[in-house]
Amino acid sequence: MTTEPTHLPLPLEADWLDWVGARGEQQLALARSLVDGLRTDPPKEPLEVLRVWNDAQIALSNAASVGSLFSEVHPDKQVRDRAEGVAQQVQKLDTDLGLDTELYAVFAGLDASGLDADAARVLERTLRDFRRSGVDRDEATRDRLRELSERAILLSQEFSKNIRENVRSIRVTPDRLAGMPADWVEAHPVGDDGLVTVTTDYPDVVPFRTFAHDAEARRELVTEFLTIAWPDNDRVLQDIFAVRREHASLLGYESWADYDAEVKMIGNGKAIGEFIDRITELSTASAERDKAVLLERLRQDRPDATDIDGADTTYYAELVRKEQLAVDAQRVRTYFSFEAVRQGLLDVTGRLFGLDWTPVPRADARTWHDEVATYDVSFQGERIGRIHLDLHPRDGKYKHAAQFDLARGVNGTQLAEGVLVCNFNRGLMEHDEVVTLFHEFGHLVHHVLAGRTDWVRFSGVATEWDFVEAPSQMLEEWAWDADVLATFARNAEGETIPADLVEAMRQADDFGKGYDARTQMFYAALSYDFHVNQTDDLTARLRELMARYSVFPYLPGTHMQCHFGHLDGYSSAYYTYMWSLVIAKDMFSAFDRGDLFDPEVAGAYRDKVLAQGGRRDAADLVEDFLGRPYTFDAYAAWLAE
CATH class of the missing domain: 1.10.1370.40 (Neurolysin; domain 3)
Structure with missing residues (x-):
């Protein structure tokens, strides 16, 4: 292979904005041109048709990569916004292609008998994509599917942006940092007002909920972490679920989960619920045993405690590992620069x-x-x-x-x-x-x-x-x-x-792998249920599912679904982990x-x-x-x- 890597601009150069736009537009134009040729004058050999389609898909993929990557990572907001625009154009073209009856006819008329295994698989999957796009539906249905697809990408971007831009924090006095590693404390200087800022970004929230002795400070930060993007994303999620429900219904599926699972190993939506229940059953004994250990350790500090929730689980799991299993995470981390x-x-x-x-x-x-x-x-x-x-x-x-x-x-x-x-x-x-x-x-x-x-x-x-x-x-x-x-x-x-x-x-x-599995099944049930059963109050339904699948209680005042990014990307399929x-x-x-x-x-x-x-x-x-x-x-x- 002699191809060269992508030629990117230098960091912070002004032409990043132009480059993102030009890269997206050039690749989209190439895809359109190749598809136009397929539609109006397709090659006579099936393999050549697939090769032209492959080139068009490469171009579409390149444009999609620009949109998805740089909308999430570029330090310049203007560039991120431009990349979001590219992603919207990609989604529109991809939807249009999937609903193009003339283009579909080209592939439906191909003879696969002379193709090798890979090429035959490309053709089979391409035809499946067309069917799942709704190309065989009437014109009114195709137009509505197109509208839903364009609406979906906008909602997805809004959901992601709300999470990305809603960094929260608490402000605490230095004495409330007791238990935190020395290098972490050094990296968090005291402000002019005598307070230290602790944010909901992972380098802050993970060690803080693990090591900070101050239970109220932990609770304050975990609560902020579990309310990122609320209430904005509560509305966005309802819109996302509504779009997906209608999309699946127009294509003849009972639910979005059935539509989504059709192309996965699991095969259908019902099997997702069965899998979640199977893992829940397998992990329950281990989960309850280890949770009892956590609760017993919590009662050494709070004798009247009747349960343990997300503000305390990580901290007390660390104490159990340190005191009973002889593993001190603060010592462990010194080996990992x-x-x-x-x-x-x-x-x-x-x-x-x-x-x-x-x-x-x-x-x-x-x-x-x-x-x-x-x-x-x-x-x-x-x-x-x-x-x-x-x-x-x-x-x-x-x-x-x-x-x-x-x-x-x-x-x-x-x-x-x-x-x-x-x-x-x-x-x-x-x-x-x-x-x-x-x-x-x-x-x-x-x-x-x-x-x-x-x-x-x-x-x-x-x-x-x-x-x-x-x-x-x-x-x-x-x-x-x-x-x-x-x-x-x-x-x-x-x-x-x-x-x-x-x-x-x-x-x-x-220690804790059983209750971790139950927690994962709670997330999976949340992902599945929201896409199968319509609910007016997402937080109320979250509490019901948490009570059924997690061994830990709901933390009052939180809305974890609003920053659970996998509800967008994985939709109904978080079980996949x-x-x-x-x-x-x-x-x-x-x-x-x-x-x-x-x-x-x-x-x-x-x-x-x-x-x-x-x-x-x-x-x-x-x-x-x-x-x-x-x-x-x-x-x-x-x-x-």
Whole structure:
């Protein structure tokens, strides 16, 4: 592959605004031109028709990447707004294409008999997309579907913007910081009014709810965190759900969940509810046992406590791990400086997958911010991609952790480029943050390794959406291995993290996995129920679902749904995190815990699962790797440990 990476402007240059607009418009114009040719004078050979369509889809994907990425990460609000405009144009064109009866007729008339497996799959999936777009409906219905699609992208952008721009905070006196790590306190100076600001951004809220002794201060911050974007997003969510309900109904589906699940491993909406209940049942005994331990420890401080909620769970879980399981997170974090973790992650994944990560000088990478680190990715001496790591918080930036596409790799056409967007501390990291970094980086590895395909349809993380988390959940396992951590986890004195501490960390991590699973099922039920059952009061329904699925009570005055970003992106399918974990645990069973870098197993996993992208169904990829269909056995055994 000889293609070059995307040529970006330099940071803070004025032409970023023009570049985003021009890149989007140029790629959209190219897509329109190619499609016009297909519609008016299609090639005679089916394979050539699909190749022209592939080129159009590459262009549309490139425009979409500009819109989705830079609307979330660029430091200039004008650029973010321009990128949102590009995303709106992409959605409009994509909708128009899906409802184009003349274009559909071109594909419906193709003879697939002479196509190879990949090309035949492209055709089959393209025809499925047309049907799911509503191309076979009457004109009035198609017009309404078009309106709903355009409305959906605007609502999605509004929902995301409200979360991104609604950073909240509390102001506390310095004495209320008791328990916080010294480096965290040093990074939070006292203001002229004698108060310290603690925000709802992750580098503040995660350590504060974990270590701060002041229960009321924790409650104040957690309450602010769980009311981000309220009440604005309550209205936006109702509009999003209404659009999706009508969309699914017009296409003949009973609910949005049925429409959405049709193209996932799970198959239908009803199966989502059944899966949620199955995991709830499997995890209940463990959840109740560990919650009782938390409540008992809370009663040492508050003898009259009858329950424990989200303002206290993280803090008391940390105390239990420290006092009963001999793991002090403040000691643990001294081994994880950000720079060492980032390099360690590159070294680990390079060794595991046979990849080389070469730093690209900032002047050559031309990123959107000085803190973005860029690497070229090579495999067996050939450059196969480029990655950009945007890992620290700033105003106006995406508040969670995710991998974004900058370009989807296609053989001979363009290099795979991915962007990791997170919000980590610049100094010491919690081990949970290290695990999160490994997880998110797994998406980036998947994106690059699966970027060597002829068909953009199958490039990158292009599998069923309820499988995409499995490879990332797999990679988390390497962040818990003593030998792996010993390669980069060192304290300020240069001492390597002790193996017995890592073992204690593993055992301590097992504490709470049952109630964590129940919490995940609460989130999954929220995601599913909101898309199946209409409700006038989202917070009231949240409280009902929380009482049924979570073992922890509702925190009064909060509206967590308003900043639960997955209600937009994952819609009714948040169950996918746990569904993927079931598969991840099964795939990991193929590895020898005593040799996580076994080249034969790692190579088979790389080539049979990651590098395939969307060329085959996920269940077939897993079966090819394991030599059998996946089962619940490994997950159930892990949960019962």
